[in-house]
Amino acid sequence: MSSQLVIAALVSGSIYALIALGLNLIYGTMRLLNVAHGDFVMIGAYCAYWCVKLTGVSPLLAMLVAIPLTAGIGVVLYFGIFRMAMRSREFVERIEANSLLIFFGTSVIVENLTALAFTPNQRGYRYQDGIVEFLGAVVPVNKLIVLAIAAAVCIGAVVFFRISTLGLAIKALIQQREASALVGIPVARIDLICFCLGFAVAGLAGVLISMTEEISPFMGFPFTVVAFVVVILGGLGNVTGSLFGGLLLGVLETFGVALTAPSYRSIMIYAVFIAVLIFRPQGLFGSARART
Amino acid sequence: MRKLVIAAMASGLAFANVNSVQAADPVRIGFSLPLTGIFAPAAPSQKNAYELWRDQINASGGLDIAGTKRPVEFVSYDDQSDPGQAAKIYEKLIVEDKVDLLLGPWGTPAHVAVAGVLERHKFPMVGDTAASVLLRGMKPGYIWFPTSALPDEMGKQLPLMLKSLGVKTVSITTAQHPFALENKKFIVEGLKANGIGIVSDADYPLDIRDMTALISTAKAAHPDAELSLSMTGDSVLYMRQSKELGFTPKVQYMLVGPAATFFTKIFGEQVDGLLTMGHWSPSQKAWPKAKPFFDAYVAKYNEPPDYLDSELSYEACEILQQAVANAGLDHEKLRKTFATETFDTIDGPVKFDGVVNATTPTMFLQYQKGVYEIVWPKEQATAAIIDRK
Numbered sequence: 240m241s242s243q244l245v246i247a248a249l250v251s252g253s254i255y256a257l258i259a260l261g262l263n264l265i266y267g268t269m270r271l272l273n274v275a276h277g278d279f280v281m282i283g284a285y286c287a288y289w290c291v292k293l294t295g296v297s298p299l300l301a302m303l304v305a306i307p308l309t310a311g312i313g314v315v316l317y318f319g320i321f322r323m324a325m326r327s328r329e330f331v332e333r334i335e336a337n338s339l340l341i342f343f344g345t346s347v348i349v350e351n352l353t354a355l356a357f358t359p360n361q362r363g364y365r366y367q368d369g370i371v372e373f374l375g376a377v378v379p380v381n382k383l384i385v386l387a388i389a390a391a392v393c394i395g396a397v398v399f400f401r402i403s404t405l406g407l408a409i410k411a412l413i414q415q416r417e418a419s420a421l422v423g424i425p426v427a428r429i430d431l432i433c434f435c436l437g438f439a440v441a442g443l444a445g446v447l448i449s450m451t452e453e454i455s456p457f458m459g460f461p462f463t464v465v466a467f468v469v470v471i472l473g474g475l476g477n478v479t480g481s482l483f484g485g486l487l488l489g490v491l492e493t494f495g496v497a498l499t500a501p502s503y504r505s506i507m508i509y510a511v512f513i514a515v516l517i518f519r520p521q522g523l524f525g526s527a528r529a530r531t
Numbered sequence: 532m533r534k535l536v537i538a539a540m541a542s543g544l545a546f547a548n549v550n551s552v553q554a555a556d557p558v559r560i561g562f563s564l565p566l567t568g569i570f571a572p573a574a575p576s577q578k579n580a581y582e583l584w585r586d587q588i589n590a591s592g593g594l595d596i597a598g599t600k601r602p603v604e605f606v607s608y609d610d611q612s613d614p615g616q617a618a619k620i621y622e623k624l625i626v627e628d629k630v631d632l633l634l635g636p637w638g639t640p641a642h643v644a645v646a647g648v649l650e651r652h653k654f655p656m657v658g659d660t661a662a663s664v665l666l667r668g669m670k671p672g673y674i675w676f677p678t679s680a681l682p683d684e685m686g687k688q689l690p691l692m693l694k695s696l697g698v699k700t701v702s703i704t705t706a707q708h709p710f711a712l713e714n715k716k717f718i719v720e721g722l723k724a725n726g727i728g729i730v731s732d733a734d735y736p737l738d739i740r741d742m743t744a745l746i747s748t749a750k751a752a753h754p755d756a757e758l759s760l761s762m763t764g765d766s767v768l769y770m771r772q773s774k775e776l777g778f779t780p781k782v783q784y785m786l787v788g789p790a791a792t793f794f795t796k797i798f799g800e801q802v803d804g805l806l807t808m809g810h811w812s813p814s815q816k817a818w819p820k821a822k823p824f825f826d827a828y829v830a831k832y833n834e835p836p837d838y839l840d841s842e843l844s845y846e847a848c849e850i851l852q853q854a855v856a857n858a859g860l861d862h863e864k865l866r867k868t869f870a871t872e873t874f875d876t877i878d879g880p881v882k883f884d885g886v887v888n889a890t891t892p893t894m895f896l897q898y899q900k901g902v903y904e905i906v907w908p909k910e911q912a913t914a915a916i917i918d919r920k
Contacts, residue, residue, distance in 0.1 A: 243743055243747060243776070244743055244744060244747075247741050247743040247744075250741075251740060251741055350567070351567050354566070354567060354571055358575050359566070359567075359571035359572045359574060359575065360572055360575055360792075360793050361572050361763070361764070361767065361791075361793040361797075362793065362796075362797075363767065363793070363796075363797035364797070365797070365798075365799075368771075368774075368775075370775060370777070377775065377776065377777060378775070379771075379775045382775075451771070452767070452768070452771075453764075453767045453793070453797060455571075455572050456571070457568070457569060457571060457572070461738055461740075492740065492741065493741055493743065493744065496741075496744045496745070497743075497744035497747075500733060500734070501733060501734065501735035501736060501739055501742075501744070501745055502707065502734050502735065502736060504735075504736055504738075504739065505736055505738065
């Protein structure tokens, strides 16, 4: 039973961490509150579904389509809206509220266009749903694949932000945007890269989710909410913190429900969420001054 | 005299011409559906049934309105999954669009919301995708419901079916949704009355993302049967995880979800042996319209209909069709026809008592080799109950 719960917590936690990573990257660098983030998870999931259904390829190969597609949408949004908007002083002064409204509109448009194009029906496919025993728990193979890929990307992200020049530049931008520009970091280019990376990670998460869950045009919003909870737990703009936040949420959700009752799930999650906002607004894994 | 004859002929021709134009005028039928918002995934099965019926009627020359055939035209709006919005839309359909007839929105809350509008405008409508004991308490007059899957009756019949299968203990998992909780209340009463023990009982929120703990607890209790009082989205999660965790008791019942088209499309043969709510099957030979509806739906949409929503929506259209053939478009005559006549539908004969269907018994379905069969009550059964695989 407990190993079963550990695996369930790890699978949920790694997906949450992955989704929150993308959200936090965009917020951290540009202070844009992307409330449409879950909808790009949905686009990744639909991309995988149609790749599997139309061509019969493995959803793993569908990542090669979903990641560039969502990153490409990121490029379009960046050049189509945000690059221009961020030149306006009025926009930048209220960047969080303005971006929230823009992404809210984007979310409504994306959801309804998807529903029009593919109907609002729930869809799903079966992929590697055979059962194996793993660390004393019975687990479907697809969940182990999801866990392995999500964990690899999360660990890769931590390493990337610690040792690569680009990762360090992104960290610098998150910590001191103006100072970064002064020391020669190409802020506009990094903004674009982070924007694309954030959307690409959302697309990847969508592909992974489609392997184990049904999908629909309106599946994204709960993931956006979860991502915001994780980001608050880990610290707004604290990319590494959001990875631990995701895992913490997975553990809290799975073991909390097992020790109490499923009805208390939301109460527990939002109680912790509010407590963190009150007592550690910088997040559980961040200091009040430094981020990432 | 000659001039008079010509004038008479001309006016006669003109009159005939006016008549033919009037005969060709479409009859406008209004409704709202949740095309966006949280209930949007439920809309296509209802919309498909409405459109199938409309296309069939138009292909046959039009809807017979007390002897005159007129083509059917829909006036429909998106209620954004908001029952309040649905009420406003029905008001608009009646007052501004001046539709001739109405069909139902999706779900119990939207039906309850529009009932007041119908009452106020004295506009009769046969609802469809609503099922709650709340309906029994609604004021009779301008709304009727063809469903026979009402929680109080299902709560009596389900334990009887379980008892006939030798079930002595059950585990219950219930979605925190009014319909599922209403069902649980009556099922628990029925289980107690029939001496069936509840060895595990847990409710869960609709936004649950992992059921490992919930299903593991139910499995550890070793029940003879599992009753998953699910709603649409969580039914898929439950199905996936109960299989993953090896929780497949011989008798497994799910409330909402399995009858929907997407469910069997996702799980295929894994659904075999699963019991669910419902009161219709294309296999029922006593209802000669059942199989042709199934075949026409599959031919048009390349997938089977939803055994609840598509069936009930088409059934409501059939009732409307037969009522206007007798009563025309006069609301008072229509109201009397709905309230007193017996209608021949894909679900057999239907007659209303108050607002609810008084003729169709409460039934249960089981998925067997690609189709849902009626397995309870025995008098209506199209197949015997098999063990869950």
